[in-house]
Amino acid sequence: MTERVADRLLRWFDQHGRRDLPWQQEGPHGRRDAYRVWLSEVMLQQTQVATVIPYFHRFVEALPTLGDLACADEDTVLALWSGLGYYRRARFLHQAAQRCAEIHDGELPRNFGALRALPGIGRSTAGAILAQAHGLRFPILDGNVKRVLTRYHGIHGDPGQSAVEKELWQFAESHTPDQRVADYTQAIMDLGATVCVRSQPRCGDCPLQEDCVAHREGLTAQLPTAKPGKRQPVRSTLMLILRDEQGRVLLERRGPQGVWSGLWSLPEASDPDAAWRIAEQWARVDDARPLSQFTHVFSHYKLAVEPLLFDRASARPGVADQPLQRWCDRDECAALGLPAPVRVLLQSLQADHEESP
Known part of the structure; x- marks a missing residue:
C-alpha cells in the first residue's frame, strides 16, 4: 500500500504537478537551493502560494543568500515581510540565519536535529528542507498533507490534537518513498493545494480516490474535523x-x-x-x-x-x-x-x- 500511494502520486505529479514555482529552481549541483526552499516553507505557513510568490521574489531579490539575510537589520527584514502577517515567522527566519552564520559556516545544516534546533524550524519544515533541497528521505506534514492523509485514511478528530497528529505522522512516514523524495513531497503538497482542497475537493481528478475512505464514505465535507468554533472577540x-x-x-x-x-x-x-x-x-x-x-x-x-x-x-x-x-x-x-x-x-x-x- 505504501508503494501504491507513492507511485500513484508520482505518476500524477509527472502530468499535473507544479514545477515552475520560484523556489524550485535548481542550483549548480542539481539540487534546489536550501535557502530558497526554507524561505518558501516559512512563507507558506498559513499563507497560500499565489499570495507568497510576489513576496518571495521581492525577498530574494533584496536578500538573495542566507548570508545576506543574516547581515540584514531587522527593519529591512520586516519591511520585506510586511503584508504577509504572522511576523514572528520573519523574526525567527532572521534569527536562524544569524545562528547559521555563527555556528554552521553560513549554511543551513543538513542534519535533521541541527535544523530543528534553529528558531522557527519545526519537524515538517526541517523535513521539507532536507527532502526538497537534498533528496533525503524525511516526511512532511503541513496543512495540505494533513488534509490529504486525514481524508485518505478516514481519520476523525482535530488534526491539531497530539494523538491525531501522531497518527498522521505515522502515515506520512510510511508513505514517503525511498526514491524521488523531493518530487513525492511536492506531489502530496500539490494534491492538497489543487485537488484535495478544503471545500468541494475535485475527487474525480485525484489519483488516490480508489481507496480514499472519505471519498468512499461521503465524508469529504466532514474531514478533516473542524476545530470547535469560537466567537472572535x-x-x-x-x-x-x-x-x-x-x-x-x-x-x-x-x-x-x-x-x-x-x-x-x-x-x-x-x-x-x-x-x-x-x-x-x-x-x-x-x-x-x-x-x-x-x-x-x-x-x-x-x-x-x-x-x-x-x-x-x-x-x-x-x-x-x-x-x-x-x-x-x-x-x-x-x-x-x-x-x-x-x-x-x-x-x-x-x-x-x-x-x-
Whole structure:
C-alpha cells in the first residue's frame, strides 16, 4: 500500500504537478537551493502560494543568500515581510540565519536535529528542507498533507490534537518513498493545494480516490474535523496619524510583546481624550479629523480601528532623536516594517496629500 500511494502520486505529479514555482529552481549541483526552499516553507505557513510568490521574489531579490539575510537589520527584514502577517515567522527566519552564520559556516545544516534546533524550524519544515533541497528521505506534514492523509485514511478528530497528529505522522512516514523524495513531497503538497482542497475537493481528478475512505464514505465535507468554533472577540483602538506640512507622519516602534511586536506603527489611544494627550506630547496640533473606520482580523480576535488624523502637526523639539519615535516621509515608511493595514492606510493618505492643492 505504501508503494501504491507513492507511485500513484508520482505518476500524477509527472502530468499535473507544479514545477515552475520560484523556489524550485535548481542550483549548480542539481539540487534546489536550501535557502530558497526554507524561505518558501516559512512563507507558506498559513499563507497560500499565489499570495507568497510576489513576496518571495521581492525577498530574494533584496536578500538573495542566507548570508545576506543574516547581515540584514531587522527593519529591512520586516519591511520585506510586511503584508504577509504572522511576523514572528520573519523574526525567527532572521534569527536562524544569524545562528547559521555563527555556528554552521553560513549554511543551513543538513542534519535533521541541527535544523530543528534553529528558531522557527519545526519537524515538517526541517523535513521539507532536507527532502526538497537534498533528496533525503524525511516526511512532511503541513496543512495540505494533513488534509490529504486525514481524508485518505478516514481519520476523525482535530488534526491539531497530539494523538491525531501522531497518527498522521505515522502515515506520512510510511508513505514517503525511498526514491524521488523531493518530487513525492511536492506531489502530496500539490494534491492538497489543487485537488484535495478544503471545500468541494475535485475527487474525480485525484489519483488516490480508489481507496480514499472519505471519498468512499461521503465524508469529504466532514474531514478533516473542524476545530470547535469560537466567537472572535472585538477590540477597539484609535490610531493617531500626526502628519506635518511636508507629509511626514509620526511612527513609533511597538514593544517586544503583543500584536505587531517590534514593527513600526501609529500611536494608539483608547479614547479621544487620551488621543489628544498623546498627540500634544509629540506635536503642536490644532484639530483632529476622524477617518473611515475599518476592522482588521487576526487569528484570535478582530481589531476595530478608528483612524484620527491630526493634519499640519508641528513636531516638538527632540522627537526626531527618540529611539522609539520618528517622523517619516513616504520613502522612509516604505523601508520600515509596518503592519499591512497601517501601510495601506498611510499609502492612501499619502496619495490624497499629493493630490491636494
